[in-house]
Amino acid sequence: MKPKNNNNFINKIVKHSILKNPNRVIKTRFPPEPNGYLHIGHAKSICLNNNIANRYKGICNLRFDDTNPRNESTKYTLAIKKDIKWLGFNWYKQPTYTSNYFDQLYQYAIQLIKNKIAYVDELNANDIKKHRGTFKRPGKNSPFRNRTVEENLVLFKKMKNGIFPEGSMCLRAKIDMASPYIILRDPVLYRIIYSKHHHTKNKWCIYPMYDFAHCIVDALEGITHSLCTLEFLDNRKLYEWILKKLNLKKTPPKQYEFSKLNLEYTILSKRKIQKLIDHKLVSGWNDPRLHTLSGLRKKGYTKNSIKTFCKKIGITKQQNLIELSLLESCIRKDLNDSSPRRMAIINPIKLIITNIDHNYIEHLDVPNHPCKKDMGRRKILFSKEIYIEREDFCKKPITGYKGLILGKKVRLKYAYTIRANKIIKNKNNDILCILCTCYLNTKKKNIPLKNTYNIIHWLSKKNSTKTQFKLFDVLFTSKNPEKEKNIIQLYNPNSCIIKIGYTESVVAKEETQYIYQFERVGYFLKLKKKNRHNILVFHRIVSLKNKHRKPIQ
Template sequence: MKTKKKNFITKIVEKSILKQPRRKIKTRFPPEPNGYLHIGHAKSIYLNFNIAYRYKGECHLRFDDTNPKKEKIKYIHAIKKDIKWLGFNWYQKPTYTSDYFDKLYKYAIQLIRKNLAYVEELNPQEIKKYRGTLKKSGKNSPFRNRTIQENLILFKKMKLGVFPEKSMCLRAKINMESSSIILRDPILYRIIFSKHHRTHKKWCIYPMYDFSHCIVDALENITHSLCTLEFQDNRKLYEWILKKLNFNNKVPFQYEFSKLSLEYTILSKRILKELIKSKLIKGWKDPRLYTLSGLREKGYTSTAIKNFCKKVGVTKQQNTIELNLLESCIRNDLNQSSPRRMAIINPIKIIIINLEKNHTENLQAPNHPQIKDMGKRTIIFSKEIYIDKEDFCKKQKKNYKGLVLGKKVQLKYAYTIKAKKILKNKKNKNIIILCKYYPKETKQYKKYNIIHWVSTKNSIPVQFQLFDVLFKSKFPEKEDDIMKFYNPKSYIIKNGYVESIVKKEIIKHAYQFERIGYFLKKKQKEKNKIIIFNRIVSLKNKYKNFS
């Protein structure tokens, strides 16, 4: 029996179990409801929930709803849906940081009473200036030495809405000369006059993430607070706050792992919101995005996403994952379950000159080349068929394996044909190729290259939606002018044909259209409307071609 490979997080968890065997393992996933979840969040979800499952613990879903200007209820619903789609269930009911607003306020008062927090009147630009840089230490605010009583009065007035936004904030009193910028009197509370989705207008001051997160972790008895490396320096503040508030008996510990970076993808919520606002994309569910909703809309499965997270693993080393790895996961998942069909995306008509006009012949084709239990289907060979434009060329090119004038190719599951002549219409755009077929050279005759096809008598017109990366840069978020790398071919609509059997059949998830890729059949709102297929993924890796 194979044992599960342990990453450094699971090793940490197991050591903590040895020290405190009766303490239940508790993790949490704390998304901010200011956008949709993306593939990077999937890695965190996979880690936190699996740690809880593996060690018979609990994983809490907690919404970090501390900024009512950016947060919306629709994002909360979308996040819940994505987590359930991935196949995970949180412990009991979701919690919210807003559940603890009253307690957080009292903890802030405690820090003020201990002379560990003060009300600041410098504006945001001045605060930044006073904080210093990595090379230059900060300097104390002129408001840092207010009396405890003065700070208590001002903070209560902040709560009552006496002061306008950005005029005041509450800062921790730590050390402005610290080598760690995060400890140079960080902001704990700020004023925001916006209606909150749960507390409505009860509050006009809201805690910062660094202040609320560690306290709520402690209140919920979280044992392992897992976050990405960008919060590594924040751990010092996490520990400082819990120590000063005397959470000594049930202090959770923060551990950091590398965040997921994926080639050719935009994961920044800020950039995604700009793209949505500019109408360059259709919204958070656009299939070109690597949001979980976008991937689901394209046709990705939750199994493929989880297998990807498993392959990526958990380390402290920051690196960028190849997009081909994600695509290989969805191919592997769909390969065993997807029936094969033939489809033509760029149709060109073939007329078989040595067949009678109404001739039809039933041929058999496997639904899956490796799985006999999936059975066979009937395909029709007739005088007129369609092949793909890419499978025809007037003259032979190097390594070209399609149909060429004067040469033979094999029609998959059917006969050999030879191109004899080209017929052109008046505009010289649409052409018809006259071919001869050889009835004795069937699918067992493996001398020639093979192309796919569909009969005009056994196909229906459909629409294909082909998706590609939005930007041709491997690292689009690092580009100064991202629009220079915009991919105008990121979304293409093609009108073609597919075997007519797909019109009424119900399948598990997707089809593999032979030699093209895996496709998801979209649900039709109207009965007579043309069927739409989303391409989930092509059959071969391709992103190494971008420069």
């Protein structure tokens, strides 16, 4: 039962509660609203709740807090289950739903009415907001606040039976309109919504507010530690008020808050993600540029990299903006050991070796991984015509440049030293190819140090397969788009660039391997399906090195 390393403040709280009550079973829960896909911020919560339960031999529930049928659907519950299982976690017995408790919640609402601490209000949403006041100005009572118990019971029943139009009435708690905490200024408990519910169908037309239902269901399910983000700090006061007035538990669930995940250049708000989808700026919830779990999975991220990232950022109360490079370092580390190496040219430029014959082919024996002999070796071809990256060629010397320069030498990885002699152009002055000389006595590794040159990767034309590369970059031009009002204006039009280049021919034949490190380029995921032109498609997962965070131009 002793925690392993990650001794954050919540671990200490749970450990202390066990010392006070050794026989109490620790129960946590992950309670997503089924109104969108899970994102990497949810992964932080999933890891925390499951790890607490596992560490202390407790239970972790999956509960769908489905109190708003207008935005929720079965497709989201299925997607959420899939993401949780993909992360390697499971839930206790069967998932539960807040909607399973609608009958009980309705009775609890009636109990509050009978106890004279809830009333049916006819103010509309705008008027309720005006009456609520501000941090500097207290609220004022609704003119319907002092209705009799009998009148409130009749009206609430009529609300349930669909007598009134949507938005015309709601049930509010009667607490204190002068409270310094706005959450306690007669919050709404129930509202009318005429939408089919994904779980209860058309049984109900009134639905409990999240804040009313959440704490009650926690108590009914015996949750011992209700873990949530700091945005719910003030809500705790309302939860405690509800549980106390309903006398639900002698030991009600205790809420503990931690900082939510804020990630550079990233939107995690489900409402804002939906806005991007509606504007067709992303293809859907699983777009590889989004940091939803399905988007990261589609891009090529592994579950281990995400769990490692969640462990590294830790659990604290301090709000900060996490650098995207930390997440990228986690996937690099996870893929480095497991990914075989291959050659790929994304922006090809052709070299012609003038001092070897057209029919010349040499088989070079190279490792699949520089540090793992058990991953074996493969043959690559060297021939008269080869491709290199366009950025690896420069006409004139530039300080610090490490590629091929006209009139200078460079070494081809695993092969020979070559010298660029002449540029061949077409009528439009575009480079068709570069004529080079190959030094055939330079293949062996024991070349004197003074004769070594910068190394570039390459690909023989006779050992290449045409390939489409999708190069993903940050989705926003702002470092912290969550703070900006108009995220559409911050959209990076170069967040996905498509290139046509080449990969080693063997890649097309390897059916079981889907992630590679393309040497000097990055880690890439091979899609199972080819594009409409029957060409291989690769997603770039991450580059080999951290780069200055400036969107691709």
